[in-house]
Amino acid sequence: MKREKQAETSMNALIVAFWLMLPAYIPNNCAALFGGGMPLDMGQTFQDGRRTLGDGKTFRGTLAGTICGLLAGLLQNLIAPAVGLPVFGVGLEQLFVLLGLSLGAMLGDIAAAFFKRRLGLKRGAPLFVIDQLDFVIGSWLFTMILAPQWFWQNFTPLIIIIVIIITPILHRLTNIIGYRIGAKKEPW
Numbered sequence: 001m002k003r004e005k006q007a008e009t010s011m012n013a014l015i016v017a018f019w020l021m022l023p024a025y026i027p028n029n030c031a032a033l034f035g036g037g038m039p040l041d042m043g044q045t046f047q048d049g050r051r052t053l054g055d056g057k058t059f060r061g062t063l064a065g066t067i068c069g070l071l072a073g074l075l076q077n078l079i080a081p082a083v084g085l086p087v088f089g090v091g092l093e094q095l096f097v098l099l100g101l102s103l104g105a106m107l108g109d110i111a112a113a114f115f116k117r118r119l120g121l122k123r124g125a126p127l128f129v130i131d132q133l134d135f136v137i138g139s140w141l142f143t144m145i146l147a148p149q150w151f152w153q154n155f156t157p158l159i160i161i162i163v164i165i166i167t168p169i170l171h172r173l174t175n176i177i178g179y180r181i182g183a184k185k186e187p188w
Contacts, residue, residue, distance in 0.1 A: 108138015
């Protein structure tokens with residue numbers, strides 16, 4: 001009986017972890033799908049002579065990704081009470097939480113692109129661990145700044161560990177799918 005209860009608790013924690021991260025998981029996929037257009041760095045180079053971010057980080061992609069993450073979180077908030085999962089705050093807090101998660105994910109990915117360019121890596125070149133967790137770190141940091149109380153109430157140590165474990169797996173799967181449907185140029 002004790003083992004069954006532990007398994008049930010672990011499964012619940014896995015579901016909660018995925019639920020809480022969904023507004024951060026969605027933006028980069030939507031940015032790849034709906035992006036393009038003017039790059040965030042407007043073609044400028046950094047002092048090292050390399051592009052600041054590259055063509056893969058665009059205004060349209062950043063905006064589309066952020067909006068998709070916000071919309072996903074708003075939808076989740078509507079159904080959360082019915083399915084017994086956490087809400088992303090109420091009132092103005094909801095906006096701060098969802099902006100932290102969705103825009104934070106985009107900013108984490110943008111920061112990683114900046115550092116990849118400094119390392120001389122081209123657009124799409126893999127950088128193990130950084131590629132899988134940059135958006136997680138960005139979403140967490142931005143949410144900690146905008147809604148610290150909500151963050152620490154929901155992102156318990158167990159949830160944080162689960163997110164760190166499942167995110168690289170989910171990242172790989174979604175990138176393979178994105179590559180196969182033509183939304184990404186590389187499967188990593």
